[in-house]
Amino acid sequence: MMILIKGGHVIDPGRVNGVADVLIENGKIAAVGQGLAAPAGATVLPAGGRLVLPGFVDLHVHFREPGFEYKETIQSGTEAAVAGGFTTVCAMPNTNPVNDNQAVTEFMLERAKAAGTANLYPIGAITKRSEGKELAEIGDLRRAGCVAISDDGKPVMNSLVMRRAMEYARAFDVPVVDHCEDLHLSEGGCMNEGVISTELGLPGIPSAAEDVMVARNVSLAELTGARLHLAHISTAGSVRMVREAKARGLKVTAEACPHHFTLTEETTRGYNTHAKMNPPLRTSQDVQAIKDGLRDGTIDVIATDHAPHASQEKQQEFTEAPFGIVGLETALPLTLALVEEGVLTLESAIDKLATAPAKAFSLNAGTLAVGAPADVAIVDPHLEWEVDPSRFRSKSRNTPFAGWKVKGRVTTTIVSGRVVYELDRPGRPA
Amino acid sequence: MGLKRKDLLSLTNLSAADIALILDTADSFKEVSGREIKKVPALRGKTVVNLFFEPSTRTRTSFELAAKRLSADVINFSPSSSSVVKGETLLDTARNIEAMQADIIVLRHSSAGAAETLARGVKSSVINAGDGWHEHPTQALLDLYTIRSRGMGFSGLKVAIVGDVAHSRVARSNIFALTKLGAEVRLVGPPTMIPLHIDQLGAQVYYNLDEGLRGVHVIMMLRLQLERQGRALFPTIREYARQYGLTNERVKLAEPGAIVMHPGPINRGVEIAPDVADSLSSVILDQVANGVAVRMGILYLMSGANA
């Protein structure tokens, strides 16, 4: 099957940035250039006025399968992904059972294959059952297809265990991903600790709970030489430390989430459980620091931390409701808003959504280079739309962005040369 | 005219005039409470549900008595935490209660914001009877009433709130109301018990009790939750009592005629020395009696809102 994408504005960060045609053959990028002729039998997708981009790569999603299929399945999660332009997603291991062994990894890969939309790469657990005590079978996880290891959501508190994990992971050249949170400092907390938590009487999570773990992890990365990837950093302190670590040449990468560069703790007012996530929404100074970090390259990657929860779970009291929001279907316009604001160039925004994350986890994705898998997102950058959670492909609707008027939308998503999503034809692909 | 709102969740969104109206209305009910027949028919046919997820005999009885003296039908409902574990959310429980045609739901809950969450989900009026560390508006209003009934005005009044401010809903409600009424609010306690940035809410912070008490007209002692010792908020009860316990010597640092208040029950010999406790029992009993009048006033003012 051949597809010729005609006349779009192609951005392949670091390689192409201008009007060009993209030819897809046999699931691979066959050619990128101007005035390409459509071979016989090729489907032509006119893309004038659209952006033609490498499919986005999300290093941080929770697809809840196995174990919590009422929140999300690999099927619904990958459909949400392609609707948001993400052609590759990395699924966190906090499923039930935890993805701490080859069998769970293989199960997830099989389900993704059956779903047949986005590429899914599991992230394996660092420790057995993510209990932070004994190392999981990291070598086997790697061989089974895990692209990174993390105990996301249950940070490894024991520094010696973390050191051993970083050392051991070097043998397989696998990045170690940490959700940086000192669980003692954050205990009981459910929003950023500051004047608003004080006013609302909610137990706070101080930014220091993140900062001390970023500091520890950077020190351990320096000690062990491991590839360290810091998940969803949210504080000015984290940005400062990552900037310094990079300046010293450590193998550290960092991601930020759209909600952390878009919203502040103010959104929590009214005990809005859709503003409850971990790390929590921080202050406007922190938001500014995240933007600065994105601009100067301290933060390599934009990831969603897509964390679906059922509505009855989010309808609980604020302190009881689970942490997390869905993000796959709103990440693009929120990132494009940074371009509008002048924080990022369009090319650097696409780099952070596609190219840089692929590089961080050494994935064969995030580029339109000839021979690369034909994972493409076609985007109408001017299309204005209102976020309506009831139309999400995700099974869950927990977003603080409901009703927001946003700009920029995916119109077509192609994975391995196959159209898996079209905006005007929202029917589920067979 | 009247208190134009469906719910009483927090004192942050009441105006000084609203607060004055509640206190004035409470005056009328203080008179009713002094009668031989302590009952008026104002809430005849209305149903008040005391929904208490956290045990609190004092507040619940006070609301119950207030509602009964207004001739309302009162139901006390204390769901065990187990039924919540079974998967029934707060909202489910509340909708069930609403289906029984409850006009007013009085909610006590361990989670901050629970009253607001509930109020958004039901048509009944919701009165917050304490939500986590957030607010306890009726307690603060009865404190204000007690201060006023001692002939003190609020403008320029110096009030020291002493103790575990961080974990106190009573403190928060009093801070919000007193600063709104023009009083100077001082928060006194060890830094572990004073939450971050609370000075931005208009209060002054003192870590030294003697300094905090100097020249105040009202001393509001908070109850020390003794189990917090294990959470490293203070080293020992002995040290706490020495640093932050109220003694007769320390009372003398305040303005002559200053009143000492406590939401009760007192840990004698911890936050308050026994001799002080004995001498202030009259104010504490006043607070309890005023509590019924203030809650009658609030129930009365809220009872019109849904007609």
Place this chain on the structure above:
Amino acid sequence: MDAGDIARAVTRIAHEILERNKGINDLALVGIRTGGVHLAHRLVRRIHDIEGTQIPIGELDITLYRDDLSLRKDQPILRTTSVPFKISDLKVVLVDDVLFTGRTIRAAMDGLIDLGRPAEIQLAVLVDRGHRQLPIKANYIGKNIPTSRDEAIEVHLEENGEEDRVVILRA
């Protein structure tokens, strides 16, 4: 009614009260807030002029006894009831400015009985404008003023900083 009419009516009612009750023994006056309170004070003063003795006087706020409370969206502001004497076994004269539907008096009687068990309740009003909705009748009436239902009667009194007079407002 002008100031002179009102003064003469108050004097006459004071005499009628004394006549009917054969003096001031066990007699008390309770004004209904707010208009009735001022009239009650005037009556007490007039009785004092005649008999040389001050009889007990109270002030009654009937808001909590209104029969339309549960229908209202906005609760009326309460004023304090102050009846600083035991009313049990007294002959209590309720005093109000205008008698209309009778609902206020019904509420006042309920309110009074919650304070004790009077030997007798009597009613004195400055104006009776008719249109009763309850079987209630005044013992002492300053003036009967026939009105239509859509008219309003206003009683202005010096105690409120106005000139004494009763006016009918056409709808």
